[in-house]
Amino acid sequence: MSFNEVTVRERIRTALTPRLTEMGLTQADVGDGMSLTQSGVLDSFALMELIGRLEQDLHVELDFESVEPEQFTTVKGLAAAFVKALTA
């Protein structure tokens, strides 16, 4: 299986869907560069849970030491961090 940023972004968006539905939002409301925590979509604990699930799905662990904190709160930044970990 090969992953690139587009497929990983799709995975993240799929994982977010239940939460978005709950909030009355659609995929279109969440831009790739939008902060998921500051926009109120996820709190920091829910974000860590999402990351944990993705780590299990993709059989990889993120290196939080090298990820900028502001990076993993967006779909775009998170996808980039996963692709980096998957190709390392």
Added chain:
Amino acid sequence: MEERGVQEEAVIVSRPAPDHLWTYFERAWRTAPERLALHVDGRGWTYAELAVRALAVSEAVQRHQPNGPFVGLHAHRSIGAYAGLLGILHAGKAYVPLNPQVPADRLSTIAGLADLELIVADAAREASAQDLAARRSAPCGIVLAGDAIGPAAPHRAGQEAYMLFTSGSTGVPKGVPIRHASVVAYVEHLLERFEAGPEDRFSQTFELTFDLSVHDLFVCWAAGASLHVLPQDQLMAPARFIREHGITQWFSVPSAAVLLDRMRLLKPGAFPSLRVSAFCGEPLPADLAVKWAAATPNGRVENLYGPTEATIAITGHVLDPAAPKARHGILCIGRPFPGARVRVVDADGNDAPIGELWLGGPQLSTGYWKDPERTATAFVIGGPDRERYYRTGDQVQRDADGDLYFISRLDDQVKVRGHRIELQEVNQVLKAVSGGAFAYALAHPVRDGIAQGIEAFLPLALQAEGASILEACALRLPEYMVPARLHFTDDIPFTTSGKADLRALRARLEEPARTGDR
């Protein structure tokens, strides 16, 4: 006393305790004007630079001559926030934080409750400050903070230093005014306890609406040290910030440590710069504290406890990583600070090993703002000493050594990531925005002894309106009080006394997905 790790020779030069918080700042400014006082929003400010900006605010506040003891502070993690706070104090007024992250409706309510006639704002919040002022029924002025102008004017000391609003069970926030003298009693002890000095570099994680921020600002500035404000987007992952700023004194809710641990960043030796790490605001799991201690090999871990009504924190415990004192995995909250009085009181009002914690001494608030009824219920004269005590509503246990352990709340108050929430206030708002006959909120899920959020039960007929109900809540309540999830059912279990059986409702949340949830 638990003075493990505290050196015999005190670092702090002996000097009289001031009667006003500004004096702490002024002493450091006069001693070393070119020393770093603050790092916020990407740059550093010396004591002199911060002082002239604070004095400019003070002068403007005095020109406005607002009636009443309180002035609003509508600013966030900016030079204007800190210059504004100091300027209000210098002008002899007390500050009421109006956190821009809180919905405008709630800020407007608070501005009304506190009778604000003046709001100090940072440059980025000028427009929303104007909106807030326009919504006041009485005239309300605006002062912009952050620029350096104006000479030093003599300050007149008011009694109060700040007023914070906590969640109220009737649906209206409660104002808790705190006097300079109460903060000074706290700061004097903490300077010594944490051996704070000019070389220290303090973290600033807490919102100004949370009284633990007052520790960050005034223990730091009283020591002549520098304050390092975490940018919003680094609060959940402060590892790099701690290292880049060489933080020596860390203070946060335990949740911050939980997140670092989940990111696998709480590794042994990870933060060698930290001398003191203090946690407060929610139960501290003992195993987490031990991990933090291993990550900070040159420091010690302190668990502090205290309600807003008793000024920041009033008991403390130094962790012994080899033998942590804990009960059900939660670290003990230790013993009262010098000068504080503590009683553990059973249902009949007698001293007992397990019971409600009553607090007395100089750190006590004068009572709730313009609410004599609730003040009379919570602040009582009692005990053999016939002293004034605040009834915390916290159930605690005291062991043979005199160390206290938090057990539970005696009422509907819960803590979510350190924020104090009256579930009744959430219920009132849910009922108001949904028009439903009932609403039952509870803290869920609870992991590692820490509540992660709020969930609520509403009538089944409202099922289709879940998203709009949550949206309406978000306009009236701060983010941490908005339920993460709504459950719709007409089948509410009741206890024999006719109250909703929250324990049974909680048990349902532990079950796998049920129909009617969203």
